[in-house]
Amino acid sequence: MKSLRNVNPKSFQEAARTLAADPKAMAVGGGSDLLQLLKEHTIAPDTLVNLKAIGGQDKIETHGNTLSIGALATLDSISHHAEVRQKYAVLAEAAGQVATPQIRNAGTIAGNVMQRPWCWYYRNNFPCYKNGGNTCFSITGENDFHAIFGGGPSFIVHPSDTAPALVALGARFKIQGANGTREVAAADFFQPPTVNPAKENSLAAGEVLTEITIPAPAKGTRSTYLKILDREAWTHAVVGVAAVLEMDGAMCKSARVVLSGVAPIPWRVPAVEQILAGQRITEDLLVRAGEKAVEGARPLAKNAYKVPLLRASVKQALRTASGVSA
Amino acid sequence: MKKISRRLFVEGTGAGIVAVAIPLEGQAQSAPAAPTTASNAPKTTIKLTINGQQRSMEVEDRWTLVEVLRDHLQLTGTKIGCDRGECGACTVLVNGKAVYSCSQLAVWMDGRTVQTIEGLAQGTKLDPLQTAFIEHDAPQCGYCTSGQLMAAKALLNSNPKPTREEVRAGMTGNLCRCSNYNHYVEAVMAAAGTLKSGGAA
Incomplete structure (x- = not known):
């Protein structure tokens, strides 16, 4: 080294x-x-x-109605934390499905949301956008695992499992700069490649992510994270679904649905959320939600398989999150 | 003449299962144990506990934990496979948790407690996991075995009576190119006393 x-x-x-x-x-x-x-x-x-x-920055605590997670909290500690598992299941499940036990013991929540893409061109030092170049080799190359939404000029997929869970939970990120602090919604922290194709988020040089806060979920909220892999363990999501549903019996009062593995940022699907809001969960509604989730997908040459996979995954995740055996 | 079976051979050599630390008492209790630092590379003196022994040593900031264990403390039971945090051969326990020692800088270990394969047996008494690994033919080539043992140790430390699924999930971070996964799972369950009789490998 x-x-x-x-x-x-x-x-x-x-x-x-x-x-x-x-x-x-x-x-x-x-x-x-x-x-x-x-x-x-x-x-x-x-x-x-x-x-x-720095020390002491790995705590998971409740302050009033807000859950506070120190930037250095490990994925393992988050996945086993009793309150996180109970009230923020989507986050516990996402953290618990990252990589391997060894990675989760070392890996922090801040590092997980800021890990670099796992595009094989980037990781093999091709002179792509992520490496400071001016092209994305996946467009005409091996694009099996690349974006079907929001691609261009880079077609990486955001690699984090916890990031879509945090966006779905309405988390906020606290950031320390050299001359002060700022706070940003998780949804605004991640930036599409049109803003800067070399980066995945808005963290500037000289800034560090220090804390993540999550508001208490509304009464009746149920959530889950579904991660689809191309093998049984130890890889990134081919497709992932973070679903947070505010339920009243079989009625979905409101929904937040954020996808992983399909776009350069955690990909929120408002059209899916809208058709769920105020509706009873039925098989027909879940089918329509799955259809809605893939609207506008623009697969590359080798990743069209993600479209039916996503359609089915959204349906399955919503069924699990709702608790309704529709 | 006694027939030599694969199991007897493995027991005899302890391939990968038992690693004995070369005594370092005279060398490195407190004195720097690393004579080969490059002269101008940034260095830091760290204190850590390895297999129950407190140590103080000067390390180059860029050295990984596994480099220090193998190249400077002669604890070569820990293996380097991929050196990229993917294969698990370098698994050790840091403050009781399994981590990839190729993916930690030694300088980050200041004040930590590290347990390696050399610290698993108590003197000549094997850890129940080591005994079970021998009895269940867990290793084939043996290269991944010390990492498999340490991952299993961490698993049983936090979950002494795991189900088969929990063992499989707990061992996902350790690859075996001989693909002897079923034997590893059987061995861990046997060590935990949760192996039901008649369970096929």
Whole structure:
């Protein structure tokens, strides 16, 4: 591995100042993704700002009506947290389905939502948009696992399982910069490649994600995360569905449905949410929701299989989330 | 003449199952144990506990935990497979949790407790997992076995009586190119005492 220096900040503010002052510095949480990118020479930081050294930033706590998750909370701790499992099942299920036990023990929530894409062109150091180039090789290349929504100019899919769960739960991200803090809705944190095809989110140089807050769900809320893999374990979602439904018996009062594995950002589907709102969950409604979810899909040469897979997955996830055996 | 079976051979060599630490007492209790640092590379002195022994050592910031274990502490029972956090051969326990030691910098281990395959047996007494791995022919080539054992150890630490499904889920982070997964699952369940008699591999 290339030579580098590890620094242990005492606070997020100190971390942000270090990052702002040194363009060759990078923040690191669990380190699983970052070290792999380093070993593959995809990135080449001279300094790592070790956020774990700050200490105490891995807590999962309730403050009033808000759940607070420290940026350094591990995926393992989130997936086993009693209150998260009970009230925010979609997040516990998403965190519990990331990669492997070893990755979940090391991996942090902030690192999971900010991991870089797993497009094989990016990871193999092709000069693509993500590597600072000006093309996306997947368009005419091997695009089996690429976007069917929101692609262009880059057609990566956002790799995080927890990000769609957080968007569906209406989470907010707290961000520390060198000169202050800001807060942004999870839905606005992620940015399509039209904004900047080299990036997946709005985090600026010299900023670190410090905390994620989630409002208490409305009474009767039920949720689930469905992750479809191309093998039984240990990979990213080919298609994923985060479904959060506010239920009253068999009646769906409101819905938030966010997809993974299909777009360069966690892909919210308002058209699906609208046809569910105020309706009784029936087989017919679930079929129509599945159809709605794939409207406007623009598959590439080798990923049209995602369209029927998504249609069925949305239906299944909504059935599970609703608890209605329609 | 006693016929040599594969099992006896494995028992005899302990391929991958039993790793014994070369005593380092005279070498590295507190003195720097790493004489091969590049002169101008950033270095940090860290304190950590490895297999019950407190150590203080100077490491290059870029060294991974598995590099330090293997190349500087002679704890070569931990293997490097992919070196990318994908195969699980390098699995060790950090503060009781299974992690990929190729995906942790040693400098991040300051103040932590690390357990490797060398710390699994108590003296000459094998861990029940090691005994079960031998009895159930869990290893074939043995390369992934120390990682499989440490993943299993972490699983049983948090869930002493797992179901078959829980064992399968708990071991997903460890690949076996011999594809001996069923034997690994049987061995872990046997060690946990949850193997029902007659369970086919």
